[in-house]
């Protein structure tokens with residue numbers, strides 16, 4: 001098999017019947033559901049890029065084991081050059097979606113590739129788990145599959161651990177072992193793009209306490225597995241809004257969902273971890289499942305931040321305000337943020353380390369710095385877009401108004417931009433901006449940047465403590481030597 005085409009992705013999607021709930025109704029056919037139709041086509045486009053002569057050699061490679069061409073997300077990076085090959089697919093997929101779809105197939109395929117290369121970790125606890133991870137990676141790679149994931153407990157009572165919740169199966173937990181597999185019950189959040197993916201992987205994110213053993217789980221299942229219920233949030237576009245009026249919301253609605261497992265049987269060959277809180281707490285930091293996807297997210301986040309910065313700059317130019325100091329100051333700040341992330345990515349790749357298992361790991365400090373900065377920089381770019389766009393963001397007519405002969409003269413006369421910018425150009429740019437800085441669609445993109453990789457506050461605290469453990473603070477010691485001299489004097 002190897003790389004799929006968009007048509008193959010869609011055919012396989014059509015052949016599945018996941019239990020998807022949307023706005024109070026069970027979705028009979030995901031591909032025909034207007035809310036999902038365009039996002040499916042956008043994902044299909046990514047698969048087609050793998051066969052496009054412009055991208056094929058950049059984003060795919062020939063697998064040494066099978067001789068098939070596979071996506072670079074499945075490449076185990078062994079060198080700087082391999083990291084650059086991985087970056088190529090992250091960048092190509094991000095640019096195809098302006099960085100607005102965070103969970104494109106490359107994201108989780110990188111996670112599973114990392115778990116595969118670090119199957120020694122699972123071996124330590126259970127050789128079958130390690131074998132299952134290795135087999136699953138090969139299955140994903142050879143079938144070029146698209147995963148969703150839900151590694152966070154639903155937001156119920158965050159002051160209590162899973163085993164202390166009112167109902168012991170509010171959070172996903174193991175119920176019993178059977179000859180066919182492990183029976184699991186409960187919920188996990190927040191499975192982005194779940195309705196249009198092939199499979200779901202559940203893996204553990206640190207935070208398990210003694211008593212949480214039944215919740216210590218990692219496994220993968222086909223998205224249409226019986227008993228798996230996918231409950232979507234309210235859609236932010238109904239699939240009928242025009243590309244003109246909502247150039248981004250109409251294309252890139254990245255649905256989020258709660259997953260409810262109703263005594264679902266996980267076959268034993270799909271169980272990667274179970275009933276072991278030490279393993280569950282260490283999986284994320286020890287298998288590269290935290291660091292390697294941060295490379296993908298950093299590249300994607302850079303593209304998204306660059307896109308927002310470009311839109312803000314275009315808005316300012318369109319209405320002739322980028323000559324003013326305040327606007328230049330704000331836009332200059334966005335560009336400096338953008339260049340900071342670009343530089344940090346180069347550092348992350350260049351200052352990679354080779355692990356004892358031969359994996360090229362992008363630099364932790366640079367990646368964590370990106371992880372902590374993007375949740376601040378992206379909201380700031382949206383704020384600047386709102387400040388510069390001002391009332392003009394609420395002035396745009398609709399495409400229907402443009403098409404109304406009675407209105408057309410007024411539209412052409414009164415919606416123009418600066419000299420040389422027609423009404424159509426000005427309104428089109430302001431509609432891009434409004435999708436990003438006004439619509440619920442854009443607010444989700446902002447919340448995504450804040451929280452897609454965990455709670456930035458707690459992640460920053462972990463980063464600080466890691467940094468503090470390695471920080472020598474030598475300059476302070478050096479500076480205090482001068483004080484020592486005085487002390488000798490003072491002592492005498």
Ligand SMILES: Cc1cc2nc3c(=O)[nH]c(=O)nc-3n(C[C@H](O)[C@H](O)[C@H](O)COP(=O)(O)OP(=O)(O)OC[C@H]3O[C@@H](n4cnc5c(N)ncnc54)[C@H](O)[C@@H]3O)c2cc1C
Pocket residue numbers: 103149150151152154155158189190191192256444447448451452453454455457458
């Ligand atoms: C758009 C979007 C897409 C997402 N996609 C996915 C996905 O595909 N897969 C996935 O698994 N997850 C996904 N997530 C979920 C994401 O991982 C979580 O949002 C993130 O881990 C934070 O958890 P939470 O949202 O439950 O916030 P909470 O943990 O409930 O935090 C809420 C508030 O309470 C504070 N708080 C809570 N607990 C503590 C504590 N112990 N100590 C200090 N402060 C605390 C937090 O700082 C925060 O201010 C997505 C999130 C968003 C917004």
Ligand SMILES: Nc1c(O)cccc1C(=O)O
Pocket residue numbers: 151152205289290293294452453454455
């Ligand atoms: N992918 C993640 C997620 O979905 C939630 C929390 C953390 C991560 C991550 O990869 O760091």
